[in-house]
Amino acid sequence: MKQELTKKQAQKLMSIKGEVRGVTFKTDIEYILREKGKEGLKKVEQELKRLGVNLKYNDINTMTFYPVGLRALSLLVIKNTFNYSDDKIKEMGFFATKVSLIIKLFTRYFLSLQRVFFKEAPRIWRKHWTIGELFPVELNEKEQYAILRLKNFNLHPIYCYYLGGYFCGVLQLIVRSDRITFEETKCAFLGDEYHEYLIKWK
């Protein structure tokens, strides 16, 4: 059942320290526009306003940094407004990699899987977020899997799905496969020290 956010919860989220690039809002905007049109976007803005946040998505700049709490709140409002499942959130993460300007800028470094995984992935993270650290743990091209570890990122559990989809999306740009799956083997919200993702492809 849909659980309505409260102003208090919103305020709590907004108080989390750290910033994120406007590009992440932009990818959400594109997804909503495609799925729900302008009316859908308006609904999200209205819900944010109800929660005391006056956000105009069209005013978001791709390269500007915004509070991570606002980003988390935006995603939660989208999920609640349209009653999105976790899979839908995962799909939003996957979709983001296809339209993200920062990913596009990074494609010039997509020369090999090794390079992207070990060198560019942490950089891509840092280009987006001022919190959290992404560690490439293992890459096995023969067995077709990779393990990524995300530390110090306890923003909200909704990101467990979103980022899983996101990692799959980036991987698809460097491996020739359309069957990429992930599994969050460790989760900071479940008592682990960090998040760990096992990403497989066939």
Added chain:
Amino acid sequence: MEVKEGKKEDKTEVLLEDLVSLETYARDLFTFLPLPVCLISSIGIILEANPALEKITGYQTEEIIGKPIDAIFNKQSIKELSEQTFKEGFVRAKEMDVLTKDGKKIPIRASTVLRKSEKEETIGYFVGFFDLTNIKRKERELQNAQTALLNMLEDAAKDRKMAEDAKNETLMIIANFADGLLVFDKENKVSLINPKAIEFFKIKSNNIIGKSVSELNQVPAFNPLIKIIGAELTEFFRKEFTLRKNLVLEATALPLIEEKEKRGTLVVLHDVTREKLIEKMKTEFVSLAAHQLRTPLSAIKWTLKMLLDGDLGEITKEQRDFVEKTYQSNERMISLINDLLNVTRIEEGRYLYKPQLSQIEKVIQPVIASYQDEIKKKKIKFDFKKPKKKLPKVKIDIEKIKLAIQNFLDNAIKYTPPGGKVTVSLRSIEKGIEFQVRDTGVGIPEDQRDRVFTKFFRATNVMRMETEGSGLGLYIAKNIIEAHGGKVGFESKEGEGTTFYFTLPVEEEFREFLKNF
């Protein structure tokens, strides 16, 4: 003057603004671009695609980005394209197909350019392409039109050859035709003359082609023909003329009709010299034979008559019966010989007559009277319908007209069964008189009616009932009537009866007719 460096924070803000503007500009340009464009990574993955590419392939953004390039291009074609791009840095206008989401193949012309990093590392390449569907369709249409045109030209060439072959064949037939042929065009000018006609007239074709009928009349050799065909070249059938000694031709003029319009006239000249000669010899033979036979037959008749009259002594009844039968047979033979002689005279043009103004009624009466015994014997109802007003006199050879009437009447009585009816009538018609014999006899079979007035004709139904008869009576009668300028005809229904009739012109017409003799 000291140049002061601006505040670092201000510069970052300006750079950020420029970056946003640049992003907007790049996105707008990429989105607007009507040509499908995509960015392919060095390992063959689609990293970027503009809306035009999404539209043509039918894939959505998240479907196409991250897809291997060979999902939308033929493997071999894209392999060649990639290799050439990596080798030469670009490819210009390579024709290939793009594969859509629903499996269609769209013909395109693709161009590429290599993309390198700041460190000159090959990142991948851009592919842009042009949809050739419409061009290809036009090409196909043009090709089809060209093929159709070529087929039409081929057909036309075949038709022309066929027409030429047909023309050559026709010309060959005309050239080798046994009859002389003259073709006149719409203006009645000679357009063709075949070798046989040239041989007949002993002229050169060059001197004849293009000449009108009146101009032809200036050529002496053509005079006999022009007399027959006349200036108007009207249709006629089998008219004989003597072109010169030992050359009798039979001419037929036929209109050349195409799509219901007269395009010209064909004159066919058939050499009948040999037929005429044979006919003449035959007539001469029959004439000779008939004359030779008539003399002994007359002697036999005279002797038999003497026997019957008792001039040579009394004969028994039995002997009389035999002699009478012999006498009748002899009479029939004399009659046949006379018929044959009449025929030969007709054919030799020697059937001269002695015309005199006469009342036809008076000529008919004795003929009818001579059949009274036969009429009574067969119990035939006989009626002679005379006109109320007196008929005008006609100029006739009485003996010959008697013979004609006798032949008509003889047939009527002979072929009317006992108890039947024979009606003779006379009436006045415009510019002449008409004689009619109507019987209720056996009639003439429909399929034999066109031969009624020909020599030796005897209808099949009368041959079964009456073995005797020369088949010359109606032929002679017709020739007699026509020699008088009259016309003969008949109406008949098999099993119901026949009506024979002839007309004779009265004085005025007859005078005109006599001028020909």
